[in-house]
Amino acid sequence: MSESERDERGRFSAKHSDDEVLAAVQKHGPAGTTEVAEELGIKRPSADYRLRQLETDGKVESKMIGNSLAWSLTPEAKA
Incomplete structure (x- = not known):
């Protein structure tokens, strides 16, 4: 990964938002890690x-x- 993908603290930036990850879990739910x-x-x-x-x-x-x-x-994430 290039330096441009790191935040100001040197950590890699997430490629996908939490909502995108949650949508993948919901689509396959219950979802295996590999499916996500x-x-x-x-x-x-x-x-x-x-x-x-x-x-x-x-x-x-x-x-x-x-x-x-x-x-x-x-249940909280579904609301």
Whole structure:
């Protein structure tokens, strides 16, 4: 990635908004991390990072199904 994709603190800027990530989860919900990554055209670790941030913010929740996480919107995010 080029330097222009970093913010003033040197961190990479998000390519997709939270709303775009939430829309991908809703479209496939419950959505696997790989499904979200493919929907957004990003790598799986990037999708996982964003989903975990949204989980911390209370916008998505995860549930283990086998050895995979399934993501869905929280009631607050649906409102």
